[in-house]
Amino acid sequence: MTDTYDVIVLGGGPVGENAAQYAVANSDRTAVIVEHELVGGECSYWACMPSKALLLPGSVLDQARNMPGVASLVGDRTLDVDAVLARRDSYTHRLDDSSQVEWAESAGIDVVRGHGRLAGEKTVTVGDRTLTARHAVVLATGTTAAVPPIPGLREARPWTSRDSTNLNEVPDRVLILGGGVVACESATWLLALGARVTMVVRSGLLGTSEPFAGTAVADALIAAGADIRTGATIARVDRPDARDTGYGHVHGGPATVTIESDNGTDTLEVDEILVAAGRRPATDDLGLDTVGLTPGGSVPVDDALTAVGDWLYAAGDVNGRALLTHMGKYQARVCGDVIAARADGRPTDSRRHRATADHGQVPQVVFTTPEVASVGPTEGAAREAGRDVRTVETDIAVAGSSLRQDNFSGHAKLVIDRASDTLLGATFVGQGVAEILHSATVAVVGAVPLDVLWHAVPSYPTTSEIWLRLLEEAREQ
Numbered sequence: 001m002t003d004t005y006d007v008i009v010l011g012g013g014p015v016g017e018n019a020a021q022y023a024v025a026n027s028d029r030t031a032v033i034v035e036h037e038l039v040g041g042e043c044s045y046w047a048c049m050p051s052k053a054l055l056l057p058g059s060v061l062d063q064a065r066n067m068p069g070v071a072s073l074v075g076d077r078t079l080d081v082d083a084v085l086a087r088r089d090s091y092t093h094r095l096d097d098s099s100q101v102e103w104a105e106s107a108g109i110d111v112v113r114g115h116g117r118l119a120g121e122k123t124v125t126v127g128d129r130t131l132t133a134r135h136a137v138v139l140a141t142g143t144t145a146a147v148p149p150i151p152g153l154r155e156a157r158p159w160t161s162r163d164s165t166n167l168n169e170v171p172d173r174v175l176i177l178g179g180g181v182v183a184c185e186s187a188t189w190l191l192a193l194g195a196r197v198t199m200v201v202r203s204g205l206l207g208t209s210e211p212f213a214g215t216a217v218a219d220a221l222i223a224a225g226a227d228i229r230t231g232a233t234i235a236r237v238d239r240p241d242a243r244d245t246g247y248g249h250v251h252g253g254p255a256t257v258t259i260e261s262d263n264g265t266d267t268l269e270v271d272e273i274l275v276a277a278g279r280r281p282a283t284d285d286l287g288l289d290t291v292g293l294t295p296g297g298s299v300p301v302d303d304a305l306t307a308v309g310d311w312l313y314a315a316g317d318v319n320g321r322a323l324l325t326h327m328g329k330y331q332a333r334v335c336g337d338v339i340a341a342r343a344d345g346r347p348t349d350s351r352r353h354r355a356t357a358d359h360g361q362v363p364q365v366v367f368t369t370p371e372v373a374s375v376g377p378t379e380g381a382a383r384e385a386g387r388d389v390r391t392v393e394t395d396i397a398v399a400g401s402s403l404r405q406d407n408f409s410g411h412a413k414l415v416i417d418r419a420s421d422t423l424l425g426a427t428f429v430g431q432g433v434a435e436i437l438h439s440a441t442v443a444v445v446g447a448v449p450l451d452v453l454w455h456a457v458p459s460y461p462t463t464s465e466i467w468l469r470l471l472e473e474a475r476e477q
């Protein structure tokens, strides 16, 4: 086994895999992925895949309940919890990464198990082994769940997203701390699986989205039974019988949680606490100090994903640019292309060598019921950035969306750059809007003028007809 590779990648999540693949593609370059847990990373086993597998059955049930001819078959039946969890397990391969390792090997990429650390320029240690890179080291170590320093919280062994996505039993009473994406998606599936949910939220839900998105999701969660405490935080937690029972099991006896809110102080007894309060970059123990970087924070990079010289790169969650799998994999493609070009002595000044979409062209879908699909800045963010914008918005119950389910409700908004009359951002809320997001992403990235978009005719009857309503509104302004 060699200890010298052209490219060394630390972290075998979706981003590390893609960076390695692109760096060696169509060449005789060698690469190794160093992974201390499972190849496939957070996304495959503890984040995107299990969460989406848990969410879809609830969404299908909701659609069925709103579809005459099907609703009477479903009645007031609830989800088959065992079947939902079994399907989730099939997507996470029961935490077995052998198929991902096989993929790496088939792509000519070695996998080394263990914790990797930088040890100076182009040098990585894994246990007592020292690896040397001829061309590049890529940091793709992702993030871990942040647990705020609230008295008694850490000692209570609360659930994090790893537990809620890998739940093996449904706690009866769950308190969720946070109002971001993890909190809203987890609340959606926990309610659908029969838990009683209280959310403790500092301000509104989905705070970085258009405000109507958070309101729609909050209304839906409340309708499903959630108790949402806004303007609230946890002051302390007491859980005398906290135990390490493993991922997705209730971590001991009940917890008493003291909640401070605009309405005063309240205590609540719950069976589990889910902390969904953001992420921390996995850089504490990565040897960043050996190359002049500061441990603990995100690794700053330029648009070529370069962190130090022309050899150290950071892609995906670890650089803090956009904590999303698709954006991390996009960065990995850019990063791999840059490594390949530099190794071959080719120029790196073309568009494919710059992760420009990171700057205000980031698409995201929140898979709640209703879904929230957005790209680019909100109106507020655009104005804060000094852009001169106009907006159009409308409720969506066009022919196509109304056909999807009775009582379809949804809302859409475009943020338009006044000077160029092109789209900067778009937000859609409603059942099934995830699949129309890419049309907006193409319009934003392509800077398509609205009078050109007018000629992109949506098919009838589809949810995409919302485009026509929005463009009509824009024309009338």
Ligand SMILES: Cc1cc2nc3c(=O)[nH]c(=O)nc-3n(C[C@H](O)[C@H](O)[C@H](O)COP(=O)(O)OP(=O)(O)OC[C@H]3O[C@@H](n4cnc5c(N)ncnc54)[C@H](O)[C@@H]3O)c2cc1C
Residues within 6 Å of the ligand: 010, 011, 012, 013, 014, 015, 016, 034, 035, 036, 037, 038, 039, 040, 041, 042, 043, 044, 046, 047, 048, 049, 051, 052, 114, 115, 116, 117, 140, 141, 142, 143, 161, 165, 182, 282, 285, 286, 315, 316, 317, 318, 322, 323, 324, 325, 326, 327, 328
């Ligand atoms: C509950 C949840 C749901 C999500 N759902 C979505 C979604 O639907 N869509 C979406 O786009 N994004 C989603 N995300 C975000 C997504 O999971 C991340 O953006 C994505 O996993 C980032 O990929 P990554 O490869 O950068 O990091 P990770 O997936 O975190 O992978 C990093 C890898 O590095 C390894 N590692 C870390 N340090 C070392 C070291 N020193 N040595 C060796 N190995 C190391 C880790 O074990 C891990 O395998 C979700 C996140 C959460 C928490």
Ligand SMILES: NC(=O)c1ccc[n+]([C@@H]2O[C@H](COP(=O)([O-])OP(=O)(O)OC[C@H]3O[C@@H](n4cnc5c(N)ncnc54)[C@H](O)[C@@H]3O)[C@@H](O)[C@H]2O)c1
Residues within 6 Å of the ligand: 148, 177, 178, 179, 180, 181, 182, 183, 185, 200, 201, 202, 203, 206, 207, 232, 233, 234, 276, 277, 278, 279, 323, 324, 364, 365, 366, 367
């Ligand atoms: N569908 C998706 O694309 C998807 C799904 C899940 C997660 N993700 C990504 O994963 C990342 C992490 O998600 P997240 O929801 O953990 O983070 P987040 O940053 O989206 O939300 C964190 C929430 O916790 C709250 N919070 C933080 N500290 C707190 C404290 N001390 N007290 C009370 N509240 C506190 C914040 O106000 C916010 O509401 C996000 O960047 C998200 O984009 C994406």
